[in-house]
Amino acid sequence: MSSTAHRATGHGHATEDFGPDRLWSVQDHLDDILATVRPLEPIELNLLDAQGCVLVDDITVPLSLPPFDNSSMDGYAVRVADVAGASEEFPAVLEVVGDVAAGQADPLPVGPGQAARIMTGAPLPPGAETVVPVEWTDGGLGEGPVAGMRARSLAPEGAEGQVHVHRPAAARAHVRAKGSDVRSGARALEAGTILGPPQIALLAAIGRGRVRVRPRPRVVVLSTGSELVQPDEELAPGQIYDSNSFALTAAARDAGAIAYRVGAVADDAETLRSTIEDQLVRADLMVTTGGVSVGAYDVVKEALAHVADEDEPGSGVDFRKLAMQPGKPQGFGSVGPDHTPLLALPGNPVSSYVSFELFVRPAIRTLMGLPDVHRPTTTATLAADEALTSPKGRRQFLRGTWADGAVTPVGGAGSHLVAALAHADALIVVPEDTESVEPGAEVEVVLLG
Numbered sequence: 001m002s003s004t005a006h007r008a009t010g011h012g013h014a015t016e017d018f019g020p021d022r023l024w025s026v027q028d029h030l031d032d033i034l035a036t037v038r039p040l041e042p043i044e045l046n047l048l049d050a051q052g053c054v055l056v057d058d059i060t061v062p063l064s065l066p067p068f069d070n071s072s073m074d075g076y077a078v079r080v081a082d083v084a085g086a087s088e089e090f091p092a093v094l095e096v097v098g099d100v101a102a103g104q105a106d107p108l109p110v111g112p113g114q115a116a117r118i119m120t121g122a123p124l125p126p127g128a129e130t131v132v133p134v135e136w137t138d139g140g141l142g143e144g145p146v147a148g149m150r151a152r153s154l155a156p157e158g159a160e161g162q163v164h165v166h167r168p169a170a171a172r173a174h175v176r177a178k179g180s181d182v183r184s185g186a187r188a189l190e191a192g193t194i195l196g197p198p199q200i201a202l203l204a205a206i207g208r209g210r211v212r213v214r215p216r217p218r219v220v221v222l223s224t225g226s227e228l229v230q231p232d233e234e235l236a237p238g239q240i241y242d243s244n245s246f247a248l249t250a251a252a253r254d255a256g257a258i259a260y261r262v263g264a265v266a267d268d269a270e271t272l273r274s275t276i277e278d279q280l281v282r283a284d285l286m287v288t289t290g291g292v293s294v295g296a297y298d299v300v301k302e303a304l305a306h307v308a309d310e311d312e313p314g315s316g317v318d319f320r321k322l323a324m325q326p327g328k329p330q331g332f333g334s335v336g337p338d339h340t341p342l343l344a345l346p347g348n349p350v351s352s353y354v355s356f357e358l359f360v361r362p363a364i365r366t367l368m369g370l371p372d373v374h375r376p377t378t379t380a381t382l383a384a385d386e387a388l389t390s391p392k393g394r395r396q397f398l399r400g401t402w403a404d405g406a407v408t409p410v411g412g413a414g415s416h417l418v419a420a421l422a423h424a425d426a427l428i429v430v431p432e433d434t435e436s437v438e439p440g441a442e443v444e445v446v447l448l449g
Helices: 003-009 026-036 197-205 244-255 269-282 299-304 349-368
Strands: 043-046 075-078 092-100 114-118 130-133 162-165 187-189 210-214 218-224 258-265 285-289 316-322 329-335 340-345 377-382 395-403 406-409 426-430 442-447
Touching: 026 316, 026 329, 026 340, 026 349, 075 092, 075 162, 114 162, 187 197, 218 244, 218 269, 244 258, 244 285, 244 349, 258 269, 269 285, 269 299, 285 349, 299 316, 299 329, 299 340, 316 340, 329 349, 340 349, 349 395, 377 426, 395 442, 406 426
Parallel strands: 092 114, 218 258, 218 285, 285 340, 377 406
Antiparallel strands: 043 210, 075 114, 075 130, 092 162, 316 329, 329 340, 377 442, 395 406, 395 426, 426 442
């Protein structure tokens, strides 16, 4: 018995259940995978290298944002009393003491009857209580209301002399208060957060240039079959295009991994073994598709079923039959000196994609260290013209489109119907003990996007 089966017995299953003819439930197979796969070890990365990674530690804000009171407008910093009652007919006339620009360390103080021309983001100068937008003034040019400031090089007189203010401003109008975004000592981000652009912006804004994260898993996707041809090449009789490796690589990237597509390997066990061995150097997880059933040319099963090394306890791949449709044949175990997890998926396009969503995606999210590794599920009303049938004893996953609390089947139950899969955004789950689902019934739905 291989090590994967030994791992599974640790879940409380009876050892005698683990014979070659055992029919695994979807849940038992998933439990075995998630009990084996462990989150990757944390590393420290520069901010941009950490994009898409999962934060290991809570991040506390070392300084308030913004770190000082600053202007949210281009205009004039003034005292409230000096502009009270100002109007276009009777403007307040103030002495302009100079400019306050963003990044200025020691702005000029503003006294009674004075104003400082201030730029967006510049610190509110001492003595000033509010900001009057430049559109409420003559811009210091004495020619009536202006639409904006002219560059200082073009109109140096705007930073001195007098400014006419045509409207009053309340205290702290157009002022961003110190700490109004986030205060020093607050928790900025929680451990387990995936770092996207907004989170990276926040880390940069509080001065964090490096963070501890779990790296994005490296996933190698490999399809098998001598009949497979790469897109853009000519098809010979009996050949088909390799779509699975593209679908699974894209799905792995969508799940958060760095994914590498190897493409199709011919139906030769020795070639497959050497290809996997070559790829292990860049893999935290291996995914194969095809060659796991009971045919004479099912090369993955032939190549890996007896791959366990006596000198490497814990290695080996089990090939199983699952009580599900599509996706009955599955393989799971580990290969290589580092016991790299390997999931062997069926070759039919729908089978491989459904298997990815149920088993590989949770494994990738586990490697990332995420607390919730599963797609969201909901219940929905079945919108169909006739009852759905399902084989007894099998958990069936049908493609569907979900909207407004209803789900509509897309395509049939065939595991080769890749065109229907392209239009689906949900999986309709029919339980093992259900053989028929009537239109209007409530069904469980896995949301794919």
